[in-house]
Every structure is written in C-alpha cells, then in structure tokens.
Amino acid sequence: MTLFSEAKYKFLPLSEGDDIPTQLFLHACSEIVPFFDVLGSTAFMPVKSDINGNIQRLQTQYDTAPDQFPTLQSIVDSEISAGTNKGSKSCTVGLLWLKRYNIT
Structure with missing residues (x-):
C-alpha cells in the first residue's frame, strides 16, 4: 500500500466535454497534501501552504453558492x-496553480 493507493478521492479520467465537479476536484487535491x-x-512547507491556500480559495467560492458553482x-x-479572473487572488489563478501541482 502507498499513500496514494489509500486515497479516498482520486483524479479520474473524464470523457471529452465533461465538466470537472468542483467538490470532487477539491477533495482529490486535498489528498495530495x-x-x-x-x-x-x-x-516543502511553502508548496504545501500554497496548495492548501488555493484549495481553500476555491472551496470558499464554492461554499458561497454550491448550486451556482457545481x-x-x-x-x-x-x-x-x-x-476578476486575472487577479492574483482569483479562483482562476488558484486553479491554474493547483493543476500545475497536481500532475495527472
């Protein structure tokens, strides 16, 4: 068993055209920490902190209106x-960095 094989949430392949569910993505990102x-x-503490910050930024946005941000x-x-997508504190920028850290 490895740390990753024990993960409850994983990055799963998507079919072309499928949108990525916010909550499942954030759960899978949390498994990397x-x-x-x-x-x-x-x-590695700055990397861990950055990942957690980006997860939290997206989670906070999702929590404001889960039906609006599925x-x-x-x-x-x-x-x-x-x-607001180009600001350093935007979810869009946070998502870009999360994707860079979570090479799948």
Missing part, C-alpha cells in the same frame, strides 16, 4: 464575467 508531510522536509468551469466563467 499529506504527501508533503511524508517528505519530512521544511523545504463545476470548476462555472467558477472560471463567473470570474471572467465579473472581470
């Missing part, structure tokens, strides 16, 4: 419409 604890080095695309579309 304990890996940095296993490494034991304080050098998918990651719905969050991005909302920020594009509001013109």
Whole structure:
C-alpha cells in the first residue's frame, strides 16, 4: 500500500466535454497534501501552504453558492464575467496553480 493507493478521492479520467465537479476536484487535491508531510522536509512547507491556500480559495467560492458553482468551469466563467479572473487572488489563478501541482 502507498499513500496514494489509500486515497479516498482520486483524479479520474473524464470523457471529452465533461465538466470537472468542483467538490470532487477539491477533495482529490486535498489528498495530495499529506504527501508533503511524508517528505519530512521544511523545504516543502511553502508548496504545501500554497496548495492548501488555493484549495481553500476555491472551496470558499464554492461554499458561497454550491448550486451556482457545481463545476470548476462555472467558477472560471463567473470570474471572467465579473472581470476578476486575472487577479492574483482569483479562483482562476488558484486553479491554474493547483493543476500545475497536481500532475495527472
């Protein structure tokens, strides 16, 4: 058994055109965080903190209106419409960084 084989949530393949459910993506991202604890080095603490911050940013947005943000695309579309998608604190930027950390 490995840390990843014991994960409750995993990144699963999607069919073309499928949107990514927000909650399932955030749960799967959260499963990556304990890996940095296993490494034991304080050098990885900034990465762990960044991942947790981006997860929390998206989770907070989702929690404001779960029916409005069932998918990651719905969050991005909302920020594009509001013109807030390029800000350093946007969910869109946080999502970009989460994807970069979670190579699947």
